[in-house]
Structures are given as structure tokens and as C-alpha cells.
Amino acid sequence: MAMTTTLLKNALVLATMDDARREIRGGSVLVDGKKIISVHAAGDPLPDADEVIDCSGHVVMPGLINTHHHMYQSLTRAVPAAQDADLFAWLKALYPIWARLTPEMIAVSTQTAMAELMLSGCTTSSDHLYIYPNGCTLDDSIAAAQEIGMRFHAARGAMSVGESKGGLPPDRVVEDERAILKDMQRLVEAYHDPAECSMCRVVLAPCSPFSVSTDLMRESAGMARSLGVSLHTHLAENDDDVAYSLAKFGCTPAQYAEDLGWTGPDAWHAHCVKLDDDGISRFARTGTGVAHCPCSNMRLASGIAPVGKMRSAGVNVGLGVDGSASNDGAHMLGEARQALLLQRVGFGPAALTARQSLEMATRGGAAVLNRSDIGQIAAGKAADIVAFDMRGLDHAGALHDPVAALLFAAPVRAALSMINGRVVVRDGELQTLDVRKLVTRHNALAAELVNG
DSSP, X not given: OOOXXXXXXXXXXXXXXXXXXXXXXXXXXXXXXXXXXXXXXXXXXXOOOSEEEEOTTEEEEEOEEEOOOOGXXXXXXXXXXXXXXXXXXXXXXXXXXXXXXXXXXXXXXXXHHHHHHHHXXXXXXXXXXXXXXXXXXHHHHHHHHHHHTOXXXXXXXXXXXXXXXXXXXXXXXXXXXXXXXXXXXXXXXXXXXXXXXXXXXXXXXXXXXXXXXXXXXXXXXXXXHHHTOEEEEEESOSHHHXXXXXXHXXXXXXXXXXXXXXXXXXXXXXXXXXXXXXXXXXXXXHTOEEEEOHHHHHHTTOOOOOHHHHHHHTOEEEEOOOOTTTTOOOXXXXXXXXXXXXXXXXXXXXXOOHHHHHHIIIIIHHHHTXXXXXXXXXXTSBOOEEEEEOSSGGGTTOTTSHHHHHHHSOOOOOSEEEETXXXXXXXXXESSSOHHHHHHHHHHHHHHHHHO
């Protein structure tokens, strides 16, 4: 069957995020099947296409990339017992609730989280699922992603050290480490697609230093290298996290990670709020990535990550919305805005520009996920393209710099989103499933989960 061509033409600004960081007023993009074929300046002769989409008045840019999430947590947003707590107290309040998760809850919450992300301009997301009670599996998330049409990095998380062994989670939500490793290998063999433009990649992701053993960290790193997949975990999220590492392992979180094989371009760590200068140097030297989650870091009072220092040192930094119970939203454009503002609170008005934050949300996320086929609009890249309508009230008076206005003004919903050449959001509405029906079921399951 012949590929379908699509021409997105006449953008207010085409912010390519390509190697030259070109911003083309009146620019156009030709897509053939799942790839971008060509980029055109205003006035260029435009090719014919099966479908032509007029992007007048829109900023067109690469799809945003979310590098850290816990999608099941969209069932436990704004739970009263966890509203005013730091990380460890927040987890203690929610672990007993999450112990009641079911496979349907995983599937529905994954689609709810993905719908929210896609409507905010996100086209690729990682999800770190680390709790598997009552027959839940990562297969539930992967099937949900396939149905909704999102590019997905499915992270097989795990917890193996419960309270009785000095860990944080209750014993009833941890797993046997042999079973964890066996399931990790099964999932990679069943679902991981290393090809260019892959829609599903599997990631090995023991939850955190305070919930798994050093043996599991070391063995999962070895397995990841042998299978050719990436690694992901939480690291140095707050002062308690660092204190635990020092007391339990006798080293900083970054030293712990490097000692166990958890550095390199195929590894990335969520948060790193308390990553010290030595840790930044280790990550820069090894090409290790960081998922910066500003909303969650503020919500849990974890602190302000030294993003400027990381970027200056050469660390790959992407953005993550983090779990929906510690944000409690999943708006990727909003997350990029929060990153911009929080860095300025911590380090001054020149700490981060709008374009640098958008770069973290696109190219930065691609680098963190160890991908070269997404994160920019250029010939040969995957056709992940989003458009934001700048003609409304939200951006009135902000068109002096439409690209910066995406973050300085209030975050808006994407008008158009294309993933792998398929239009999944059109006129601000999700095309791949019924959002109202999804939300109704999601709310019923959320009540069932929280109320027991």
C-alpha cells in the first residue's frame, strides 16, 4: 500500500529544533508515511501531497518528549492524606492504596495519562511502572499505548526491598528478584523494537536505591547491556534520598550509580535535585541523562535541580511530568514553562531561556532516551510534529516572539499532533479514543481504588 503524504504549510513559525535551531516564518513540512521528507521556507515551491494542513497562525515544532512518568498515579491525584508531605511521607501514604491496583486500572490510567500528554503536545513518553499487585503487568500499559497511538518507552520498574529488610515500601508490594529479572527479559523479547521510528521500546528500571538491592541494580544493568536496552531509575531526589545512600551504601547517589554500572548514554536518572558537582562531572563524562521534573520537585518540596550546571557541564537533560500524584497534572508545555520559571527562582533571570527549556523538552528528551530519530523537524526524522494555535486570547499581545510566548504565556492545548505520520490530535481533539468515556471509567476506578 502506498504511503500517505501530508503537507503542513504556512506556519506562523516553524521551530525546527534541528542542528542549526532554525526558526522559519511561513515554513512548511512534507511528511511521507512515518518520516519527514523535506522542510521548506516561505516562498519555496511546495510539493503536492495527499493531505494539506494549513498551519497559519500556529507555531509548529517537534513533538514534546516526556522522560519520566508514573501513569497509574493519575488514579490518585490530590488524595488528601498525601497533599502536604515530602517524598518519603508521600510514598508511605500512597503505597497501601496502590497495593489495590488491578490490570484494568493500569490500562485505563495509562490511556488517561497519555491522552492528557498528547493534548499538551507530547508525542513520546516513558512510563516507569514499578508496582505489580493483583496480576498487573507491564503488558497492560503497552497494550493501552498501542491503542491510543503514543510513542512509548515502557520501563519495567521493580521494588524488592521491603520494610522488613530496611527498605521504604511495605513488604506486600515488593517482588522476588529472580522473578523480576525473568520478567524483564520476557518483556524485552516480546515488545522491544530497536528499529528507527520504533513505537515501543522496553527499559529496565528498578525503582530506586531505597527500594531495591545492589544486586538487582547490578544485574539489571548487565542484562540491559546484553539485550541492548536502556536503564532508568530515581536518583538524588531530595535530602533524605542522599542521606539514605550515605548511610546504607557509604557513598553518594552518583557514586552508587557509577559503581553499579548505571552510567552511560543508555542510562538516565529521574530528578537529580541533589546531584553534587562530583555527580554532575560523572554524568557528563559518561553521557548519563537526567529527567528534570520541576512540578513534582516543587510539590514535594524536594528542591531546585541544578539544571544550568548540568547543561553547562554537558549532561543530557530532558523534562518529565513525573507521576500524576505528585504534580498533579501532565501538561508537557506546562512542565517546560515550570522548568523555565523554577530555574529563575533558584539561579536568576538568565538561568534558563524559553528556547533552552523547549530544547530540553524536545532534543534533550530524545538524547536522554538515547534516540536520534525524534526531537527535531528535519529530513529523515520521525514525523512527530505538533502545532499550537497562537491566535487566541492566551497569546494576545505576545506575538512579538511566538516561540517564547509558548512558555511565557499560559500553556495551551495542542491544536494538532502527528505521531509517526498519523494525525492523533486535530482541532484540539484527540482522534484515537473517546475522552469522555475514558474519563468516566477512570473516575469510577479511581474511587474504587482509593475507597477500597
